[in-house]
Amino acid sequence: MDERDRPLQPALVLTGPLHGPVHLRFPEIPGYALQDIHGFTQEYLSRYSLTSLVYVRQWGQPIIAYLVDYDTNRLLTLPQIHRGRLGQAFNLTPPAMANYHIFQAQGSQRGAFSDQTGQIVYYYRRNSWQTVQRVNQYVLLDTDHAVFDEPNGRKYGYQFPAHSLWRLFIVITLTNGDVWYNLGGEQWLIAQETTRREHPLANLALPQPLTWHPQSFDRLGSVDYVPGKAVTCYQAPYGEVAGTLEHGAPLDIRGRIVDDQHLVWYQIGPKMYINARYVRLVKTDTL
Structure with a gap:
């Protein structure tokens, strides 16, 4: 029976000689666990006795x-x-x-x-968030802006500078009409004195890429790097990678650039430059 004395299956009738052993295998009832036993003896002690097995429902998954x-x-x-x-x-x-x-x-x-x-x-x-928009836009700050951990929340100990551009993820309007921008994670700033943009390059006066003018420099050389290793070459000084050259590879140098850091670069192709520190020049009769 269960803990409320409700039968779970028909009663079992066991018989045997007086004072003989009782052979009882406790039933297994799906979904239940045996909790208590009343009146059980290992021998038949009288002509009639009653044993009660009390089962309880097993706990379900949470x-x-x-x-x-x-x-x-x-x-x-x-x-x-x-x-x-x-x-x-x-x-x-x-x-x-x-x-x-x-x-x-x-x-x-x-x-x-x-x-x-x-x-x-x-x-x-x-309750204070009236509307919420998930956007893929950018915002240009017209002035220095304090950064908060949430709208009307706690200020961080830093500011984002004026004229900086930031990616927007969420735009919310509060019930009081204030608009706040989420810049990723727990970084929020108020929309006052900002300009939203659909594209990061829209209406921005971006600096023009630097144009290099190599001096004529007609020499032969070779890559002086690490034996068995290759050095990186670039399409322009500090530019995109153009490829690699193995240590000892011959070079036909056609141009030379000294940058604003007084570092020397050699032009070894139409759009291929190598830092002079990795070049060994071939000695000539006149040098």
């Missing part, structure tokens, strides 16, 4: 509820674990959260505990 900020995916509190016996019904409701209202729920909130773990995700939105 239902785990996650409370999440819908807009930031931040967990608002530790997961809530709901437990119950197998077959026991459950009927869950979203917990109240200070300064938040329930926005969406995913997962079954009604049912019965089983041998499978259940999951419910409750999504909440702040």
Whole structure:
């Protein structure tokens, strides 16, 4: 029987000689565990006796509820674990959260505990957030801006400088009309004295790429690097990689550049430069 004295299966009738041994194998009942035994003896002590086996429902797998900020995916509190016996019904409701209202729920909130773990995700939105937009835009700061951990939150100990450009991920409008920008993670700034852009290069006066003018320098040489290794060459001094050359490779040098750091570069092709520190020049009769 169960703990409420309800029979779980028909009674077993055991017979045997008086004072003889009792051979009883405790039944295994799916979904139940044996909790207590009343009146059991190892021998038949009288003409009639009663043994009661008390079973209880096994615990089902838990239902785990996650409370999440819908807009930031931040967990608002530790997961809530709901437990119950197998077959026991459950009927869950979203917990109240200070300064938040329930926005969406995913997962079954009604049912019965089983041998499978259940999951419910409750999504909440702040009461002060009126509208939320996920964007792929940029913002140019017209003045220095303080950075906050959340809208109207705590200031960080640094500022983003005027005329800097930043990627936007979320734009929110508060119930008081203020607009805030999310720059990734917990970095927020207010929209005042900023200019939004659809493209990072829109209307920006970007500096023109530096044009190099190599001096004529007609010499032969070779790569002086590390035996068995290759040195990197570039399309222009400090530019994109053009390729590599093995140690000892011959060079036909046609131009020479001395940059503003007084470093020397050799032009070894139409768009190929190598730092002079990795070049061994071939001696000539006149040098």
